[in-house]
Every structure is written in C-alpha cells, then in structure tokens.
Amino acid sequence: MHSFAMNSREFLQALMERAGDTANSLARKAKVPQPTIYRFLSGTAAEPRVSTFEPIARHYGVPVEAFLSDRARADMVDAIFSGMPGKDAPQTSVVSSEDIPIPQFDTGGKMGNGLELRDQPGMIKSWHVDPEWLHKNVRGASAATNLCIVTGFGDSMKPMFNPGDPLLVDRGIVTVEYDAVYFFRVCDEGFIKRLQRIPGRGLTAISENKAYEPWVVNPDMDFEVFGRVLKVWRSEDF
Known part of the structure; x- marks a missing residue:
C-alpha cells in the first residue's frame, strides 16, 4: 500500500x-x-x-x-x-536519524470541519532541522516534539510578520501564563495575537497592526490556546 x-x-x-x-x-x-x-x-x-x-x-x-x-x-x-x-x-529511513521534523500545525484535526485561518496565502508543509539549528535558534521550547509550523495569515500582526511567513509555535504551552504572542481559536476561527491580562478588562487580544482594535476574550467564549509563538520570520521582497 x-x-x-x-x-x-x-x-x-x-x-x-x-x-x-x-x-x-x-x-x-x-x-x-x-x-x-x-x-x-x-x-x-x-x-x-x-x-x-x-x-x-x-x-x-x-x-x-x-x-x-x-x-x-x-x-x-x-x-x-x-x-x-x-x-x-x-x-531504512532516507531522513537522517538526527533530523528533527517540525510539521505543519494540523488545522483540520483540531476542529470537526477544520479551523478557519482567514487570508492565508498557502501553507508551509514541514521543516527538517538538525539539533544544532534548534539549539542555536530556538529558545524556551517545552520540547522539540511540541514544535510546529504555522503559516502566517492576515495583516493584523504586521509588521511582526507578513501573510505567508513561517511562525514557529510551541504546542506544549496551552495556557496564558504571561504576556506573549499565542496561536488560539475562538469558536472555529483561528487567531495569532498578543494575549495580555489587563486589570479590570481580563484577557485581551492585541494586534501589532494598530488599525485593529484590541478585544477582550470573554469567559463565555469558546476559546482554546493551541500554542505560544516562539519565533517568526518576516519576509521582504527584493
């Protein structure tokens, strides 16, 4: 087969x-x-x-x-x-035994009909890196096996990254313990935002692009954190 x-x-x-x-x-x-x-x-x-x-x-x-x-x-x-x-x-594997696979985040497996990521211009399927690259370029990951690639979507986080840019996400972090950029969903729509706990307001989703207003994640929302964004690569056209 x-x-x-x-x-x-x-x-x-x-x-x-x-x-x-x-x-x-x-x-x-x-x-x-x-x-x-x-x-x-x-x-x-x-x-x-x-x-x-x-x-x-x-x-x-x-x-x-x-x-x-x-x-x-x-x-x-x-x-x-x-x-x-x-x-x-x-x-016998054609991949070096020391290679570390970093797969694409499976949006289809997280929700019954798939997770909607608006304005995503294609997807980066997977990476393979060696231990040296991981050691020198990725800090604070919960485990190498928890890493995944999310392809950037939308313009709400510009200039941090552009649509289509690779984001390295740690799926081992599924709670908001401190102010950071997270990949999460509300209902069946996915978001990448900075999440910050603001006294008197609660958990607030903040965009890098100031054209987008912050909004509060209310307790009654169907909210789930998929992981924390550890690293982004911002592309430039030449």
Missing part, C-alpha cells in the same frame, strides 16, 4: 520497525503498558487515548497529531519514509 494511506496502527508498526522495537521494548522505553500496545497492534482493541499516544510520540520524536489525524500522519510519513513504495519499506 502507498505510505500516505497508513492508518495509525500501521504508522506505529513502521516506526517500531525503523527503530528495531518490539512491543516489549517500546513499552519499557515509553513507559506504556505492554498489553495496551499489543492489543492496539493486533487490532483487538480500539485506539488508545491521547495520553497513551503522547509518550510513544515523544519516544519516536513525532507529533502526537500524527497518530490522531490522517492529514498530519500523511505529512509525517512523507517526511520520514519518503520514497519508500511499500508497507514493508520503512526499514
């Missing part, structure tokens, strides 16, 4: 084959009960909870979304096992 058609079970099997893991060794390394892994691989149980997939994803250096979303999984299969034609092919 084509690698893009892998389901979550086949994806885990491919990762295990690539690393030379058995159900026992994976259970030991990821600290997940061996019977849970065995039942999932054998098809005798439903897919485990997200909390079960998380340590497995960390062990293999992939985002947990790759186990939960067909779209995210297809991107990771392409990145890790690119050019391998069959189901049994993922025995």
Whole structure:
C-alpha cells in the first residue's frame, strides 16, 4: 500500500520497525503498558487515548497529531519514509536519524470541519532541522516534539510578520501564563495575537497592526490556546 494511506496502527508498526522495537521494548522505553500496545497492534482493541499516544510520540520524536489525524500522519510519513513504495519499506529511513521534523500545525484535526485561518496565502508543509539549528535558534521550547509550523495569515500582526511567513509555535504551552504572542481559536476561527491580562478588562487580544482594535476574550467564549509563538520570520521582497 502507498505510505500516505497508513492508518495509525500501521504508522506505529513502521516506526517500531525503523527503530528495531518490539512491543516489549517500546513499552519499557515509553513507559506504556505492554498489553495496551499489543492489543492496539493486533487490532483487538480500539485506539488508545491521547495520553497513551503522547509518550510513544515523544519516544519516536513525532507529533502526537500524527497518530490522531490522517492529514498530519500523511505529512509525517512523507517526511520520514519518503520514497519508500511499500508497507514493508520503512526499514531504512532516507531522513537522517538526527533530523528533527517540525510539521505543519494540523488545522483540520483540531476542529470537526477544520479551523478557519482567514487570508492565508498557502501553507508551509514541514521543516527538517538538525539539533544544532534548534539549539542555536530556538529558545524556551517545552520540547522539540511540541514544535510546529504555522503559516502566517492576515495583516493584523504586521509588521511582526507578513501573510505567508513561517511562525514557529510551541504546542506544549496551552495556557496564558504571561504576556506573549499565542496561536488560539475562538469558536472555529483561528487567531495569532498578543494575549495580555489587563486589570479590570481580563484577557485581551492585541494586534501589532494598530488599525485593529484590541478585544477582550470573554469567559463565555469558546476559546482554546493551541500554542505560544516562539519565533517568526518576516519576509521582504527584493
């Protein structure tokens, strides 16, 4: 079968084959009960909870979304096992074992019908970086496996970044602990704004572009933080 058609079970099997893991060794390394892994691989149980997939994803250096979303999984299969034609092919990787994949944030997997990102001019699918680049260029990430790429959209954050520019987001930060730029949603619309707690007003969303007025995130809004923006790259045309 084509690698893009892998389901979550086949994806885990491919990762295990690539690393030379058995159900026992994976259970030991990821600290997940061996019977849970065995039942999932054998098809005798439903897919485990997200909390079960998380340590497995960390062990293999992939985002947990790759186990939960067909779209995210297809991107990771392409990145890790690119050019391998069959189901049994993922025995040798064409990607360096030291490479760190930074996938696109999966907007489709976060909401039932997809997350709306207004005025997004295409998408950056994924990056691969080496540990040295990560060490020298990214500070304060919760974990390398929590990093993802969001393609800039709209003009409300100009001049911080332009539509189409890459933003590095840490999905491990899902609460607003302090003033920073966050990627979040209200209902089914996504936003990138500076979130600041202002006494007497509450949590306020602030744009860099002063043509946009600040607005308050009310407690009754369907609000969710996807991650904190760690780094942006601002493009210039020549």
